[in-house]
Amino acid sequence: MSGDKYSILLPTYNERENLPIITWLLVKHLDAADIDFEIIVIDDGSPDVAKQLQKIYGEKRIVLRPREKKLGLGTAYIHGIKHATGNHVIIMDADLSHHPKFIPEFIKKQQESDLDIVTGTRYVGTGGVYGWDFRRKLVSRGANFLTQILLRPGCSDLTGSFRLYKKPVLEKLVKSCVSKGYVFQMEMIVRARQFGYSLGEVPISFVDRVYGESKLGGSEIVQFAKGLLYLFATT
Amino acid sequence: MLKIICYHIRHVGKEEGINTGDSLSIPKLFQWLMAGGAFLALWISLLLGYIDSDINDSTKDVILFLYSVAVIGYRVATFNDCVQSAEELQNDITEAKKDLMAKGFNFD
Numbered sequence: 001m002s003g004d005k006y007s008i009l010l011p012t013y014n015e016r017e018n019l020p021i022i023t024w025l026l027v028k029h030l031d032a033a034d035i036d037f038e039i040i041v042i043d044d045g046s047p048d049v050a051k052q053l054q055k056i057y058g059e060k061r062i063v064l065r066p067r068e069k070k071l072g073l074g075t076a077y078i079h080g081i082k083h084a085t086g087n088h089v090i091i092m093d094a095d096l097s098h099h100p101k102f103i104p105e106f107i108k109k110q111q112e113s114d115l116d117i118v119t120g121t122r123y124v125g126t127g128g129v130y131g132w133d134f135r136r137k138l139v140s141r142g143a144n145f146l147t148q149i150l151l152r153p154g155c156s157d158l159t160g161s162f163r164l165y166k167k168p169v170l171e172k173l174v175k176s177c178v179s180k181g182y183v184f185q186m187e188m189i190v191r192a193r194q195f196g197y198s199l200g201e202v203p204i205s206f207v208d209r210v211y212g213e214s215k216l217g218g219s220e221i222v223q224f225a226k227g228l229l230y231l232f233a234t235t
Numbered sequence: 236m237l238k239i240i241c242y243h244i245r246h247v248g249k250e251e252g253i254n255t256g257d258s259l260s261i262p263k264l265f266q267w268l269m270a271g272g273a274f275l276a277l278w279i280s281l282l283l284g285y286i287d288s289d290i291n292d293s294t295k296d297v298i299l300f301l302y303s304v305a306v307i308g309y310r311v312a313t314f315n316d317c318v319q320s321a322e323e324l325q326n327d328i329t330e331a332k333k334d335l336m337a338k339g340f341n342f343d
Contacts, residue, residue, distance in 0.1 A: 020340060024331040056338050096324060128315025141310045145303065205317035207324050 006030075006037040006107070007084035007167070011076035012094040016046040019094060023053050023062065026100045033104040038063055040080045073184055077174045081167065090164045095209070098162040102204050106164040109200045116169045116197035119155060119189070120162035120204035127157075127203030143224055150232045151190055155199055158186040159224075162204055169197055182220070183227025190235050 008026060012019060023039060030037050040063045041050045047066060054062040065083050067076070081089060090106070092098040098120070106118045121127050123144060132140070147158055159182045165173070172195070177187040192199060261269075280286045290298075332342065 020335055020342070021328050021331045024335055025327060052340055056335070056340060096328075099320065099324065099327075123310075123314075126315070128317045128320075130317040130321040132314075134311070137311045137314045138307070141307050141314065145307050145310070205315070205320035207317060207321050209321075209324075 004036065004088060004107075004111075005086035006035060006088045006090055006103075006164075007080075007086035008037060008039045008090045008092065008103075009077060009080040009084070010039060010041050010043070010092070010094045011073060011080065012041065012043040012045065014045045015043070015094045016049050018096050019043070019046060019049050020053060022094050022096060022100065023057065026103075027057060027061070029100045030103060033107075035104065035107060036086075037061070038085060040065055040083055042067060042076050042080050072180050074174055074177060074180075077170065081171055081174070084167060087167055088164060089167050089170050091170075092162045097206050097208055098204065099207070102162070102202060103164075105202045109202050110164055113198070113200070115200045116166050117189075117192055118164040118200045118202060119157060120160050121155075121157035121201045122160060122204060122206045123156045124201060125203040127205065129206045129208060131208035139221065143221075143228075147186070147228060150228060151186075151235070153186075153189055153193055155189050155193075156201060158189050160204075160206075161185050163188075179227050179230070181227075182224055183230070186227060187231060190231050194235055 010019070010022065015022075019041070026037070026039055038061055041053075042065050043050055047064070050062065050064050054064060063083060065079060067079055077091065088107075088110070090103060092100075102120060106120070109115065110118045122129055123141075129137070129140075144156075144158070147153070148156075151158075169192070173188050173191055176191050177184060179187045189199070336342065
């Protein structure tokens with residue numbers, strides 16, 4: 001082992017069903033790869049579930065840091081980082097669309113050239129999605145194409161949220177990003193480029209199981225367009 | 236310019252004993268260099284306004300539009316469907332539930 005420790009931040013909203021599964025998968029795949037880690041659950045919805053997991057896996061591995069009230073993703077990260085004891089932080093969705101089996105690949109990629117950020121990408125190589133219809137794919141590809149032309153970010157998946165950061169890098173980025181939702185993830189990468197951080201990519205499969213609930217509606221598209229223009233004008 | 240290159244290849248080719256023949260068999264490397272060079276020259280001169288093109292702005296818009304449609308269409312068509320990952324996840328969920336229950340976890 002390299003002495004590196006990885007803090008996995010799980011900002012969850014009503015993931016009662018998924019939290020035990022994602023925890024189990026994290027432990028399985030990270031233990032198999034001999035990786036030192038802790039899981040920081042930033043959850044206010046299901047404390048009983050998290051406590052049960054803590055009983056099974058121990059308080060060192062499952063760290064519970066509920067927030068007083070539901071805030072944005074950025075504040076969830078700030079809150080989580082404060083309690084992180086690792087020198088690297090991994091952020092991912094807890095709804096099982098991001099599979100923990102990719103984390104060892106993220107870590108390998110990071111170590112190869114001491115990268116500041118490694119991000120999962122759905123758009124390159126073996127990466128992809130499951131559960132998206134033609135319209136969703138079209139919107140996603142179209143938005144991505146436009147973003148690539150306007151921002152030239154040097155990153156193929158700007159709106160993805162499965163990433164590994166060096167802890168100080170994430171701290172600095174979170175503090176300098178003001179956007180919300182999708183755009184927050186975009187801004188993180190664009191600002192990272194501004195600060196000159198190095199970045200690598202790992203192809204991931206994104207399995208959308210709650211499609212229908214998380215449909216990409218008109219308001220999301222408007223929010224995205226606004227965010228894109230904001231970043232286009234300010235970076 | 237193209238004429239000069241062709242002339243050059245034809246004659247140099249003869250000198251070096253390469254069979255250029257009547258059909259002018261240009262090596263692949265030269266074909267690529269020629270096409271690439273010609274495209275770049277045209278592109279850069281258009282970009283910097285060295286030559287006046289009679290392509291008006293609306294035609295340029297159409298070209299840009301068609302290019303975008305082609306690229307996006309291709310990428311949508313080649314967007315991987317991760318069916319295997321979805322199946323794998325289903326198996327993982329079943330396995331995780333079984334193992335967690337064995338460890339005393341209470342799903343409610």
